[in-house]
Amino acid sequence: MTLTYDPGGGEAFKAAISRIPGFPAAEGLPMRFMVFESNALLRLGGYLAQAGAQPSQPLAVVMDETPMRRAGADLKAQVLAVLRAAGWQPQVIALTPDTTGQVHTDFGQIRQVQAQLTPTTALLAVGSGTVTDVAKHAAYCLQQEQGGPALPFVVYQTANSVSAYTSNMAPVFVEGVKRTLPSRYPDGLVCDLETLADAPPEMTVAGVGDLLAAFNSYADWWLAGRLGLDHTYTEFAQTLMGPLDEIFLANAEAIRTRTPAGMALLAKLIALGGLAMSLSRATAPLSGFEHVVSHVLDLEAEQARRPLAQHGSQVALATLLTTAAYDRFLTTFRPGDALEDLNAWYPSAETMQARIESAFAYLDETGAVAAECWADYQLKLEQWHAQRAAFTAALLDWPAVQARLRALTQRPERAAQILRAVDAPRRFQDLTPAPSEAEVRFAFLHAPLIRKRLTLGDLLVFGPGDKEAAWHSAWDRAQWVGGLEK
Ligand SMILES: [Zn+2]
Incomplete structure (x- = not known):
């Protein structure tokens, strides 16, 4: 291909x-x-x-x-x-x-x-x-x-x-x-x-992993637009990159064995990925919820004075979690419930600032990390409140929103299939160094708090739903698909 x-x-x-x-x-x-x-x-x-x-x-x-x-x-x-x-x-x-x-x-x-x-x-x-x-x-x-x-x-x-x-x-x-x-x-x-x-082979497979972000980042970018928080969405990146899953599966053997053709193809995809973001004037096309999870894992590693794992492989594993979270959300979310209890979706600035300060005190007692996160998060929270009408409109038009998000996401099984075909890490414990399950949990639940761009993760935070259940479901699914042998 x-x-x-x-x-x-x-x-x-x-x-x-x-x-x-x-x-x-x-x-x-x-x-x-x-x-x-x-x-x-x-x-x-x-x-x-x-x-x-x-x-x-x-x-x-x-x-x-x-x-x-x-x-x-x-x-x-x-x-x-x-x-x-x-x-x-x-x-x-x-x-x-x-x-x-x-x-x-x-x-x-x-x-x-x-x-x-x-x-x-x-x-x-x-x-x-x-x-x-x-x-x-x-x-x-x-x-x-x-x-x-x-x-x-x-x-x-x-x-x-x-x-x-x-x-x-x-x-x-x-x-x-x-x-x-x-x-x-x-x-x-x-x-x-x-x-x-x-x-090193681990760097090559990380390059594949970094691009798998697309399996949920296109959806996150579109969602932020639909909810009135980002007006930059276009399909430029998707058109430029082409059907990534098919391209990877067709060329997995050449990438895995590092043939000249395989190396050229992967280098070109990686180049297209950089251009897709630069020419869209945002990292949003290839950086959604999965990248913020990865950034929090980096933050945890930095604060623990531990080396960072391969960025792209960490992103790929975060993608297993976030595509699992999307699948669950699109299956279980009930817009009628949200419309009935809409105020529950709008936490106050005081509540969220306190939440960020207490969450990140675990990583940094000086408060510098929390202050940096709050500075960015505050902007998103203000916009979220200001764009309440857009969320209501999306809830009233839920079948169309749901169909679009389905079309823009891939299931975690597909990502895992590609990781397996190129012989990449498929579970967090395969990373070097590996984060603990507790650290991954913290990253998944707190990722939305570090950045101003809205992703699915924000809906999990804003909403009154059971966050622990969302985490356990994503973790179990990611561990399961990562462990499959074929
Ligand atoms: Zn990346």
Whole structure:
């Protein structure tokens, strides 16, 4: 099964996607190129030139300290050797881990890179999501603060792990809470298929997992629109990505065994995922309830000074929970009951602020996390109250709302089938490090409290329904489908 929109197609790709309804014609897509090729590494100097860089410029190469191999040899040494042989003068900016032993996208890392850039630097990121985001956002901040032209910036993607590489946004930890900040696109993306095939398998399957978010995020985005809290919904992302479940199942064996064709296909899907969000001007198309659950798991790990699990695999497992929650909600929700007791759906600001403060005291006794969450949540709660008429209208039109949400979601069995076919983790206990069931429960029940965007999770929080029952049902279903052997 081939992609309807192939990001390796150059100008023809750009022309084709510009005709999809919802494409932001005024902005367009400023990336100059995306390549998905065998031995693209050997042409890296040419790609830098294509991005507008010149060998006479200083070339900052942002990397972390993770050892990486390509075709039996050190990848980073190969990158630097290729560049030097082509007449470039690479200067490495090394990102060093924090006390958890990992590099995270935070302003400590971003400022450290930014301090080593000048308006005449060309920039190359060699790494996966975090390295790309740190480099990207450092270049963005430099330009915001000093003006002048944007630095030529190329991403050399070292793993098919996360849909970050083609994004013009950056997820940054602020007070331990992940926030999506406006950032910039790279000028070019280089996917060397040999590099991607040699990346750790757990990163490759995480890339599949990150995209499974679509199984409930499209519905969350539409729901927020139907309830009057978000006016950005379009079908651009769905059209661009195509039928993800069918594409994954048709190519699962090639992805699992990391063939060049499998690596190219997954890299292209990941690139499309980043573009789907950037061109929709929001992460909403591929980040709903499942991503906020994952963000709370990250928050719990951060506060416990524990490394983060693979983002995409954590998201995939959260997707099993949230698609199970959708299925239950769409089966059991009774709009008539809600209409009869509508006031029960509108908790006061005082109630919710107290709830956030007491909930997050468990993670952070300074109150900084709760304050960061409340600042964002407050906006959503105000809108929810202000848009009461939209909720009432949706309740009165429930069969249509229910049918639309059904059409936009997939069942957890489908997600689990894909995870199984690519040999990805299927239960939370398979993650490294694994969160406890209690931590997953906390994340599921409190995820809506950390972000201003509405998802199904908010209906579970606002409503008077039994939250423990919703959690147990989602957990049991996710554990069940994750454990199925076929
Ligand atoms: Zn993600």
